Amino acid sequence: METIVELKNVTKTIKKRKIIDDISFKVEKGEVFGFLGPNGAGKTTTIRMIVGLMGITSGDITIGGASIKTQFEEAVSHVGAIVENPEMYKFMSGYENLVHYARMSKGITKEKIDETVELVGLTDRIHDKVKTYSLGMRQRLGLAQCLLHDPKVLILDEPTNGLDPAGIREIRDYLRLLAREKNMAVIVSSHLLSEMEMMCDRIGIIQNGRLIDVQLVHEFVQGTETVFEIEVTPADEAIAMLEGAFSGTAFKRSRNGITAELNKEDIPAIIKMLVECGLQIYGVKEVPKTLEDRFLEVTGEKEAPVHV
Template sequence: MSGVVEIQNVTKIIKGRKIIDSLSFDVHKGEVFGFLGPNGAGKTTTIRMIVGLIGITSGDIKIAGSSIKSHFEKAVSHVGAIVENPEMYKFLSGYQNLIHFARMSKGVHKEKIDEVVELVGLTNRIHDKVKTYSLGMRQRLGLAQALLHDPDVLILDEPTNGLDPAGIREIRDHLRMLAKEKNMAVIVSSHLLSEMEMMCDRIGIIQNGKLIDVQLVNEFVQGENKTFELEVTPVQKAVSLISESNPNIKVELTENGIIAPLKKEDIPTLVKKFVESDIQIYGIKEVTKTLEDRFLEVTESKEAVTNA
């Protein structure tokens, strides 16, 4: 199934340097897609190409089937976006700002403005001047502006920058709702990995301009094997036994015992071997990894290969 956004072998060269290198992935309706990468990896450059702020050196980007290169206006008509911070006229009210932006799109009536205002939770403050708004309220007003023309795709670059925990949660809940109830494709770029883990359905990781991986968040975080902490004694005897049975796995020592990547179905057999070898078992528990843990594992391993 092709996505509502299709990045097709896109390359961007600036001053002889390849910033984006043969990037390809799809984003589908009804999902929140997280775009992750270290600083300077090419996230913002890619987003700028998707919305047409900078050109594409080679390859193509299609939005709802229309090419950014050959049918730009038709393609971007399907997109609502906030790249970096939303810019508003602070001397006007939130409502006056939305009326101004509505004039730039066809068919946006008062009813639609009222709908998006309620959607982002600004009904009680929409007629106040923007200069009196908190950062979180300005972010929500920017979100309302991006939604005025009923886009199929919503693109947000660092949407939670500078927000307090309550504001971050509000934005997260709004984006999940838009994907689920409006069947919208939402693309989010952020460095707050804990938030991305709670917000996104899939993630794409970019490093040095290249796509490393695209996976469902849960599958990416879990990896192929689960990691278990085994509280045992004597520790070295247990390490030797695990290494004999699984010579290719890396066993780490902890204050309480050892940590090892194992398959869940192998645990009963391992426990039996421990008992037969007079190794005392005080506890076995799964070590839950976070998106941050896995992100660092993947990007650091790729960096090591690149520098080797």
């Protein structure tokens, strides 16, 4: 894997308050990197610094080996980005918007515009005025704008915001395609954790301006503990019995029985105990954690300090 974006000890201070505190991470070519955090955690501020819309107090950001601080034009030439919402001229057609945007970069041909329009699925509507577009179509047109100059890095802040399920799936599929077929690095921030789980290869968790963790999605979701659900009645009696025998393990009521984080080796002993006490057992199954579950665990357990 080849690093295309690198943040090195990046800090942003506004009015003596650290908004971003010593963040460092790398993004590789061909991967979709998810940037997660609660509202106000610093996601958009970090993205604004990456694309040069906001200055860096200390540290540095390199894109394609070029520093945002000292080689700005070269660094941003590798980037296509939508920060918050794509902005277009609504009285013009989608195609006219792309032609106008293409004038800002050298060497963008009509063939390249047509290819990009087809890639984002706007061929049938590209000559209609933007004011007639749905939100999903405007998002796709914004994506087309980003891709015209063949960037090495695509940065999207909340790209699925306001889209219906079909539109969300389309954007997700486009981004996976770009990473795989074009070997492009894609950086995505979003609050839709289920979508990030399906879209991203790695995720970085930011909270109160500090980077808590960066991991592969499947490793992060898996975590270190396994949750099992035991379908048993009466559930309250089972919980009371098991908590006495397995001190330190929290057994909770679920819709079908009880759940707990357990080692697989403990399951036979638990079943034996419940059967011997006359409780009715209907099944035992592993409950896979979601990205949302792990996200809430991590941001709760590793509360980052607030800097004043």
